Amino acid sequence: xxxxSLLAGPLLKRAAASLSQxxxxxxxxxxxxxxxxxxxxxxxxxxxxxxxxxxxAAAAAAAEAVAEEVVDLSDILPAPIPIEQQQEQGYYQDxxxxxxxxxxxxxxxxxxxxxxxxxxxxxxxLHRVVRWxxxxxxxxxxxxxxxxxxxGGGRKPRPQKGSGQSRQGTIRxxxxxxxxxxxxxxxxxxxxxxxxxxxxxxxxxxxxxxxxERRLLIVEGLRPAEPRTKTALANVDxxxxxxxxxxxxxxxxxxxxxxxxxxxxxxxxxLPWVDAIPQQGLNVYSILQRDYLVLTRAAAxxxxxxxxxxxxxxxxxx
Amino acid sequence: xxxxxxxxxxxxxxxxxxxxxxxxxxLSALPAxxxxxxxxxxxxxxxxxxxxxxxxxxxxxQAAEREFITLNTLADNPGATHSVKRVGRGIGSGLGKTAxxxxxxxxxxxxxxxxxxxxxxxxxxxxxxxxxGFHNPHGRWYRPLNLDTLQRWVQEGRLPTDRVITMKDLxxxxxxxxxxGWGVRLLGRGAGRFDSPVHLQVSGVSDSxxxxxxxxxxxxTTVYYNQLGLRxxxxxxxxxxxGRLLPRPARPPPKLEGRFDQVGELxxxxxxxxxA
Numbered sequence: 304x305x306x307x308s309l310l311a312g313p314l315l316k317r318a319a320a321s322l323s324q325x326x327x328x329x330x331x332x333x334x335x336x337x338x339x340x341x342x343x344x345x346x347x348x349x350x351x352x353x354x355x356x357x358x359x360a361a362a363a364a365a366a367e368a369v370a371e372e373v374v375d376l377s378d379i380l381p382a383p384i385p386i387e388q389q390q391e392q393g394y395y396q397d398x399x400x401x402x403x404x405x406x407x408x409x410x411x412x413x414x415x416x417x418x419x420x421x422x423x424x425x426x427x428x429l430h431r432v433v434r435w436x437x438x439x440x441x442x443x444x445x446x447x448x449x450x451x452x453x454x455g456g457g458r459k460p461r462p463q464k465g466s467g468q469s470r471q472g473t474i475r476x477x478x479x480x481x482x483x484x485x486x487x488x489x490x491x492x493x494x495x496x497x498x499x500x501x502x503x504x505x506x507x508x509x510x511x512x513x514x515x516e517r518r519l520l521i522v523e524g525l526r527p528a529e530p531r532t533k534t535a536l537a538n539v540d541x542x543x544x545x546x547x548x549x550x551x552x553x554x555x556x557x558x559x560x561x562x563x564x565x566x567x568x569x570x571x572x573x574l575p576w577v578d579a580i581p582q583q584g585l586n587v588y589s590i591l592q593r594d595y596l597v598l599t600r601a602a603a604x605x606x607x608x609x610x611x612x613x614x615x616x617x618x619x620x621x
Numbered sequence: 622x623x624x625x626x627x628x629x630x631x632x633x634x635x636x637x638x639x640x641x642x643x644x645x646x647x648l649s650a651l652p653a654x655x656x657x658x659x660x661x662x663x664x665x666x667x668x669x670x671x672x673x674x675x676x677x678x679x680x681x682x683q684a685a686e687r688e689f690i691t692l693n694t695l696a697d698n699p700g701a702t703h704s705v706k707r708v709g710r711g712i713g714s715g716l717g718k719t720a721x722x723x724x725x726x727x728x729x730x731x732x733x734x735x736x737x738x739x740x741x742x743x744x745x746x747x748x749x750x751x752x753x754g755f756h757n758p759h760g761r762w763y764r765p766l767n768l769d770t771l772q773r774w775v776q777e778g779r780l781p782t783d784r785v786i787t788m789k790d791l792x793x794x795x796x797x798x799x800x801x802g803w804g805v806r807l808l809g810r811g812a813g814r815f816d817s818p819v820h821l822q823v824s825g826v827s828d829s830x831x832x833x834x835x836x837x838x839x840x841x842t843t844v845y846y847n848q849l850g851l852r853x854x855x856x857x858x859x860x861x862x863x864g865r866l867l868p869r870p871a872r873p874p875p876k877l878e879g880r881f882d883q884v885g886e887l888x889x890x891x892x893x894x895x896x897a
Binding site: 424426427429430431433509512516518588591592 | 689690691692694695696697698701
């Protein structure tokens, strides 16, 4: 039951999105809303069929049981659409994109999951994740000397009374030239926490942004014919033909993967505007740092699987 | 198209993760974008006018107008962060000399402050004012449950309709909260719109609520549980885990005799009888 109530949101939203699109396609006039609204109860009915006999007493067990079943969602979820038909962003719509080879010839097609590649782009979430990443990598080796750490200053510089000047106890006090610093920086970690769900949402937002900007490419593999800079340069030029800039992040399945691996990294090592990253290391900052993102098909598969895995396997809510 | 239900979970995750998108969800039922790709839907226009920058602009055809997400265009929501209060950093800051602590005294120093409510030794207010009211040790508080809530739970399929609904069902489905007192008492808010034929076993029911339920074709039986019995009803597993038997049903005390239809059974019988 809890599962179904959770699901009702996105599914209904997706269903409504597809319905409204169909309605828009069907009637060229602007009064397409009644059709969409009439179709909504049908979507509800379809959703209701989902929750069959889960008793509230064993919600967790029911969720487990449902997870074991293979559910036919084809009549609920809208069919994937070619990416050119994506009119609006953030409707969790599955998108069909072409798959290229390294010469930018289309060799197939790939379906991007709408729950990862078409989530609403939250700039605030991206900002928080980037801040978290940059803070975490900050080295934190900054230090000044306090009054107790500056060398010298043990002797009283002048007598307490009778000099006609102010009372002073040490030449390293903060008001002295060459004195210590009050509350100066000390070596520390700048890292702070960010919930895992926010981090994951950030990655989804970054991927969705690249998708929406049409700056995400899916390729069959990234391993160059021979591990030479010249080959890599030709490949990148071919992939990004027509692009105003050539800044690109290449993502393969792993550092030892067949679809990239060591030859890829060797060949692009001297290209300053090209980075390679394994799928496991894909992150918001690296994605946003580069204009284009190129995923291999294997990397996209692994990434989708990874981002759909529940953060807490035992929890009812993923 | 066969997919595993793990996709369902991930969809739900995508939904729950983006709280700000929930507003969009309700909007999706509004008029669909448009027939020509050049125009923008009124909904999107309104959102952009409201400064919702996270929603990227416009149809795909107008690629030039699309805002690319880059590192230099990120920002948190307005009001999401506070700036740090820097005390003791000069006159111009307004928090310079005494750093907002006033002049001299215990509260101006480092370390501990006098405890909350301490008035420097004089009898504090909470001791000066005489006590008022009393605590009734014999009072019995029943968890109120109104018919509109019950109706919604039944409509959403969160309560069983093929058998008698007990207070355990109400608790397990989160229809009532954790604090149960001496049981659940049905009250009549939303009685006019109540039309679910349900059969219930609860501790108490108001006249209007009973009338509404019976009008809808259901029935209510008031049952008596003492505190131990209520615990055995709500958490029978606790007794099993301890290796104990469920307690025998307790009759209501003489004072409450005649106020309940029957003594609550353990475990309760939930088949819908013909009489009900």
